Amino acid sequence: MSRSKTSVLWLLAAIIALVAVPAGASAKPTITLSGSTSVAPLATLLAQKYVKSCKGCVKFKLLQGGSDVGIADVSRGRVTIGMSSRDPKPSDPGGITFNRIAKDAICLVTNKANGVAGLDQNAVQSIFSGSVRSWSQVPGAKQQGTIDLFVRTPASGTQDAFQKIFMGDSKVFSGASQKASNGLVQQSVQRDKAGIGYVSLAFTKGLTTASYKGVPCNLRNAKSGQYGGVRSFYFVTRGAAKGPVKKWIKWVRNNPAALRIAAKEWVPFK
Amino acid sequence: MNSFRSLGERGGRLGLVFAAGLAAAVFMCLIGTAGAKASSVSCTGTVGVDREAHAEGALKYTLKCDEDVKGYSIVSNRDIGYFGTEVIVLGADGEVAEGESFTCEGSIPSFGVGCFGKMTANNTVEGNIGTLDDLCEANVQPKFWATALTTPLVKEVATPQSSEPFLLSSKPCKVLNPKKKAKAKAQKLCAKVKSADSKRARTAARKRCKAALSAVKRLHAA
Known part of the structure; x- marks a missing residue:
């Protein structure tokens, strides 16, 4: 074989090796997740423990964007x-399965x-x-003046759940x-004395959580139902x-x- | 020159394609380098153990930059197994900065995490990250770097610019590989039980072996 042919073959082999190495390295299955910003903190903790306990059998890639984004992303593959x-929801795309993993409390929060x-x-x-715009119309409020409302964007699952559970x-x-x-x-509520909003229980640090229907929003009451x-x-x-997702x-x-892990700030599946 | 000629003339079209591809790649690299502009931002930060966080091996990091920041990455020489998904920004008064926060996304395990959002110059971002294994269980000291993304106006156009990596200050590990070292010590001491030539020496060796084994247990439990 001539020297030139040999060098071309070596070049080809080098390129094949370059392409083959990353392919081999990615042989470990990757589970990609996107969606709810409420679920994401739990998902990262669970992913960490799972990777450790199965000795790196999978890799996780975690993105966010809100529940609607996650549902759209998974339906499109x-x-x-x-x-x-x-x-x-009836408007969700077909062919998707909702696997419940835990429960979470939505807390009504005001400034301290x-x-x-x-x-x-x-x-x-x-x-x-x-319909009520002033704190003076709210029994128990120490604040005066206009109420500043903080809600979630329409793509949010928390917004949807709040509408369904609290707003009817x-x-x-x-x-x-x-x-x-x-x-x-x-x-926003932490910064605004006239603010009120609602968040996942895991995000109540630095805020006052209001009881709902006389029951305080805490993990014990969420777990007991x-x-x-x-x-x-x-x-x-x-x-x-x-496969690995199952x-x-x-x-x-x-x-x-x-x-x-789930029991730390959420209601576990069992 | 000889090899180029041989590729072009005797190696046929394939050689020419490779040569042209290589030249184009080098040319593109040169264009890219000439067009890129280094960010002028300077950042400082810290990393330390966070005992309040729920994650295993949780660390708290802070990052402060002298320009407005739109994003940042934290990179480490350890496997990262956890990261806080929503990160707050504190103002100079230590209070939460209105409208400033970051959303973090990335892989587990990985060598770092990427966050996007906004932070005004001289405010401080405070977030969590966690290593997959024990922080000190390695042959080299743990290191964490942060890279910031800024968007200064270049000819009236907001132009994304990535900074150099800034080393975050952290306390070094007193002992590297403490578990590995304790295990090796226990093995060495326990091996002496069998080789002891008197009853007294055997009893003493057994005592030292037991102490070393419980030290290993203690380290694993911690």
Whole structure:
């Protein structure tokens, strides 16, 4: 074989090796997740424990965007799991399966300086629909002046669950400030003495949580079922879960270590 | 030159394609380098153990930059097994900065995490990250770097610019590989039980072996 042919072959071999090495390295299955900002904190903790306990059998790629984004992504095959913090809706795309993994409490939150102790459903509906606009009309409020409402964007599962559980047929005030994540609502209410909003229980640090229908929003009441503002967390799959995803969901629902993680700030599956 | 000629003339079309591809790649790289502009932002930060966080091996990091920041990455020489998905920004007064926060996304395990959002110059972002294995269970000291994304106006156009990596300050591990070292020590001491030539020496060796084994247990439990 001539020297030139040999060098071309070597070049080809080098290119093949360059292409083949990354392919070999990615042989480990990757579970991609996108969606709910409420589910994401739980998903990262579960992913960490699972990777450790199965000795790196899978790799996770975690994105966010809100429940609607996760559901759209999984139905189009962009991710393997869509994270949702709301129940299925008739308008959801077909062929997807909602696998419940845990439950979570939605807490009504006010600034520490205001500290509203409790609200009933009528008060929640009046405040968030905008028919009550002043804190002076809210019993127990230490704050005066206009109520600043902080709600979630329409793509949010928390928004959907809040509408369903707390608002019923009343619509959320169109003048409310819409936030894209739990963290942003938490932060806005923390900064605004006249603010009120609702967040996942895991995001209540630095805020006053108001009782709902006389029951405080805490983990104990959420677990016992006494607190009314509880919704489900789902891992949404395209069809029934298969292979590594099925294994992962089974682990999340049944493994004692996974249940212990979920029990820290959420209501575990079992 | 000889090899180029041989590729072009005797190696046929394939050689020419490779040569042209290589030249194009080098040319593109040169264009890219000439067009890119380094960010002028300077950042400082810290990493330390966070005992309040729920995640295993949780660490708290802070990052402060002298320009407005739209995103950042935290990179480490350890496997990252956890990251906080929503990160707050604190103002100079130590209070939460209104409308400033970051959303973090990435892979588990990985060597870091990427976050997008916004932070005004001289505010501080405070977030969590967690290593997959024990922080000190490695042959080299743990290191964490942060890279910031800024969007300064270049000829009236907001132009994304990525900074150099800034090393975050952290306390070094007192002992590297403590579990591995304790295990090796226990093995060495326990091996002496069998080789002891008197009853007294055997009893003493057994005592040392037991102590070393319980030290290993203690480290694993921690």
